[in-house]
Amino acid sequence: MTDMDSPTDTPDAAGPTEITVEERDAHGRIVQSGRLVDGVFDGDFIRYGETGRPAMRARMRGGAMHGETRHYDDDGNIVQVADYANGVMHGTSTFYMQARLVCRMSYRAGELEGPSVYFATNGTVAAVVQYRAGKREGESVFYSPHGAVLRRETYAADRLHGPTAGFFEGGAVSEQAFFKDGLLEGEFLRFFPSGKVMQRGVYHQGVLVEPLRTFSEGGKETGAIPPPKPQGR
Incomplete structure (x- = not known):
């Protein structure tokens, strides 16, 4: 690659050296441009794609x-607008696909922190996921394209931990469960839209310990899956 540099000012002996550079490849196509201060990029910076259009526009400080x-x-x-501090994402990062808003994430010192919001193709919120130190933490909520809550999940250290619930479009509960360290724990229930129990089972450390029973809407048992047999028997 060849650098084509043009001085922007003439520093005194004690001041910084500043030049504006355009870096080109062997075919003369511009690759990147910006201002160098004492040999590192500082200020506006542009990196170009193969088409010659800017692929990235950034503000630099001390080379970062x-x-x-x-x-x-x-x-x-x-495709992305992101806030940086000292070379790592810090603030909001927003992603687009063909000019459509896809998601908006919050970062702190390079790690996801706080709510990340995901959007459906019609522009409505599809999910809100909470993060702490780069891992899912707290409640995540998922929505239908019409804005109805479809699911709530609770996380700790990036694993399901706590109550989860699913919902029908009209708001009635479709499923209830509890997780501990990423594994089903306790009673698991599925419901008909009427609120009647469709399925019930009990789990311990992710293993079924009572039969997973299925019921008709009238309450009649229609089937059952037995717990697995203990190993070695």
Whole structure:
């Protein structure tokens, strides 16, 4: 690669050296451009794609991204807008697909922190997932394209831990369960839209310990899956 540098000012002996650079490949196509201060990028920076259009626009400080950074596809559409601090994501990172908002995530010191919001193709919120130190923590909520809550899950250290529930579009509960360290624990229930029990089982450490029974809406048992036999028997 060849650098084509043009001085922006003439520093005194004690001041920083500043030059604006355009880096090109062997075919003369521009690869990146920006301002170098004492040999590192500082200020506005652009990286170009194979089409010659900007693939990334960033603010640099001391050679690291610091501030808003924008990424583009080959057609010039924005695919990501992210906040950086000292080279790592810190703040909001928003993703797009063909100009459609896909998700908006929150970062702290390079790790997911706080709510991440995911969007359906019609623009409504599809899910809100809580993070702490890069792992799912707390309640995650999932929505239908019409905005109805379809599922609630509780996480600790990126594993299901606590109550979970599923819902029909109209709001009635479709499923109830409890997890401990990522494994089913206690009673598991599925319901008909009327609220009648469709299925019931009991789990311990993810293993079925009482028959998983299935019922008709009238309450008649229609089937049962027995617990697995203990190993060695």
